Amino acid sequence: MKKVLLVTASLIALGAAAPAVAADLAARPYTKAPPMVAAVYDWSGFYIGANGGWGTSRSCWDFLPVAGGVANDGCHDADGGTIGGQVGYRWQAGTWVFGVEAQGNWADFKGSNVAIFDPRFRNESRVDAFGLFTGQVGYAANNVLFYVKGGAAVTSNEYRSFAVATNALAGVTGDDTRWGGVVGVGIEYGFAPNWSFGVEYNHLFMQDRTYTFTNPAGGFFANERISQDVDLVTARLNYKFGGPAIARY
Structure with a gap:
């Protein structure tokens, strides 16, 4: 009889402890996970890069007779390849990006036409180098940057005249440096931390200049007034220094 009572008491005790154990094992309250943090490409900082592509220089010549007046001598395009580099700095304010840049390129733009006034x-004209010094304003859609640019341009040129019958040099100006303005537009894509690739178009407005050509012996040959515009299409690869390429908010 005593054993039965002891067993019964033990079962009652276990039954009383069960609710407390169940309470201890109850699921913890649900805690909401923190929101995802979006990554935004940061365009701020110094950068350096390389570029290459194609260009064409449109030149129109006017013969200026010693006796006075102007005679149309024709136009031609000087086409060819170009390669060079650029260095600049950008700073970003929200989705707006501002920057300054200096670019220098070797070029091989060459073309000619038979003179209209004297066939x-x-x-012949040739552009062997150019430089651009520009400011930029852009809009960033995360790691894609759209921008416009404008500023000063300089070209290194050479102008020559040849005898059509013999292809002998008849007149030359030597190397000449011309200053003008430039406007452009571009798109750039940040494809990796600190690295970006872009495509850019620029139009150079160069001033009209009057040149005195000399013959191979150094004597006077002719006076020509020459206009010049240049169009450039280049692909660009940039590396940005300092700071993370990805900003978080």
């Missing part, structure tokens, strides 16, 4: 001669 015995062929006029």
Whole structure:
């Protein structure tokens, strides 16, 4: 009888403890996970890069007779390849990006036409280098940057005249440096931390200049007034220094 009572008491005790154990094992309250943090590409900082592409220089010549007046001598395009580099700095304010940049390129733009005023001669122009010094204003859609630019441009040129019959040099100006303005537009894509790739178009407005050509012996050959515009299409690869390429908010 005593054993039965002891067993019964033990079962009652276990039954009383069960609710407390169940309470201890109850699921913890649900805690909401923190929101995802969005990553935004940061365009701020110094950068350096390389570029290459194609260009064309449109030149129109006017012969200026010693006796006075102006005679149309024709136009031609000087086409060719270009390669160079750029360095600049950008700072970002929200989705707006502002920057300054200096660019220098070697070029091989060359073309000619038979002179209209005197078809015995062929006029040739060549651009062997150019530089751009510009400011930029852009809009950033995360890691894609759209921008416009404008500023000063300089070209290194050479102008020559040849005899059509013999292809002998008849007149030359030597190397000449011209200053003008430039406007452009571009798009750039940040494809990796600190690295970006872009495509850019620029139009150079160069001033008209009057040149005195000399013959190979150093004597006077002719006076020509030459206009010049340049169009450039280049692909660009940039590396940005300092700071993370990805900003978080």
